[in-house]
Amino acid sequence: MHQPVLLQETIENLITDPHGIYVDCTLGGAGHLGCLLASLAGDAMVVGIDKDADIIEQTRTTIQAPNVKLVKSDFRFLTVILDNLAIKQVDGIMLDLGVSSFQLDIAERGFSFHEDAPLDMRMNREQALTAWEVINYWSIHDITRVLFEYGEEKHARSISNAIAINRRVKTIDTTLELANIIKDAVPARYRREKHPARKTFQALRIAVNEELEALRAVLPQAVEVLKPGGRLCVISFHSLEDRIIKQFLLAEARSCTCPPDFPVCICERRPALKLVSRKPIVPGDGEVASNPRARSAKLRVAEKI
Numbered sequence: 669m670h671q672p673v674l675l676q677e678t679i680e681n682l683i684t685d686p687h688g689i690y691v692d693c694t695l696g697g698a699g700h701l702g703c704l705l706a707s708l709a710g711d712a713m714v715v716g717i718d719k720d721a722d723i724i725e726q727t728r729t730t731i732q733a734p735n736v737k738l739v740k741s742d743f744r745f746l747t748v749i750l751d752n753l754a755i756k757q758v759d760g761i762m763l764d765l766g767v768s769s770f771q772l773d774i775a776e777r778g779f780s781f782h783e784d785a786p787l788d789m790r791m792n793r794e795q796a797l798t799a800w801e802v803i804n805y806w807s808i809h810d811i812t813r814v815l816f817e818y819g820e821e822k823h824a825r826s827i828s829n830a831i832a833i834n835r836r837v838k839t840i841d842t843t844l845e846l847a848n849i850i851k852d853a854v855p856a857r858y859r860r861e862k863h864p865a866r867k868t869f870q871a872l873r874i875a876v877n878e879e880l881e882a883l884r885a886v887l888p889q890a891v892e893v894l895k896p897g898g899r900l901c902v903i904s905f906h907s908l909e910d911r912i913i914k915q916f917l918l919a920e921a922r923s924c925t926c927p928p929d930f931p932v933c934i935c936e937r938r939p940a941l942k943l944v945s946r947k948p949i950v951p952g953d954g955e956v957a958s959n960p961r962a963r964s965a966k967l968r969v970a971e972k973i
């Protein structure tokens with residue numbers, strides 16, 4: 669069961685007009701979408717996007733309201749998705765990044781290092797690239813880079829060397845095969861901390877699903893389609909994601925970018941966004957205690973000017 673993170677904080681910040689049009693770019697278990705729908709007037713409209721066809725199908729069985737449009741697509745195509753629905757501007761857009769419990773809990777999807785399954789990790793099962801291909805066919809240099817960058821894994825080099833040795837003998841086919849290779853590759857002390865495969869699995873998931881590329885692509889589109897006064901709410905769980913969001917929002921909230929020694933402004937730049945809070949909103953102790961996934965969550969909110 670997926671417990672939505674920062675639920676009230678997100679919905680309260682997102683809604684500026686109870687009769688408006690809202691987009692949830694990361695439908696998942698529809699926790700946020702359900703709460704959003706319940707908080708809006710009957711004439712409001714909600715678009716729910718997910719690139720996982722199973723999630724769209726599942727939600728169609730539970731939410732059948734006429735004012736909800738469900739779209740199976742990648743949120744990196746946000747403006748095209750809205751164009752296809754003949755929607756020009758919206759009042760609010762939210763993203764709750766990462767994988768949903770629905771995907772994690774189905775062993776065969778290959779996201780979990782606790783259960784044995786083919787190395788898959790695709791959120792969109794129609795896409796060609798899988799974790800199996802990354803592990804067995806990407807260069808060791810690229811695998812090391814992915815583990816360092818996306819997993820912040822300090823043992824990236826030892827893990828990728830162990831992958832190189834093992835895949836020379838036979839392909840690495842399952843989640844537990846990979847988890848055991850990682851366990852053997854890291855120092856014993858590290859094995860006693862959190863699960864030694866945790867960071868590698870997270871890094872692989874980010875690479876397979878091109879999560880950072882999609883995030884970079886959607887943010888400017890979100891600003892483009894928001895109405896003046898409309899809100900953008902983004903929940904992230906990873907420092908790299910949060911850095912991308914923070915830098916984007918700060919850049920869009922900046923006015924003059926002329927060098928400080930210019931006597932007058934010549935760039936005439938006008939900010940597109942106003943930050944609703946400078947610091948990210950984080951979950952309280954109660955939420956973290958009842959939902960460990962919330963531990964690293966950060967919500968950033970901005971308003972279109």
Ligand SMILES: C[S@@+](CC[C@H](N)C(=O)[O-])C[C@H]1O[C@@H](n2cnc3c(N)ncnc32)[C@H](O)[C@@H]1O
Nearest residue numbers: 672694696697698699700718719742743764768
């Ligand atoms: C953390 S879950 C969202 C949970 C949801 N807010 C809830 O309350 O149940 C993230 C969802 O976003 C989807 N997702 C991730 N990246 C995506 C992308 N680029 N395009 C569309 N959907 C994406 C995943 O498939 C997953 O279902």
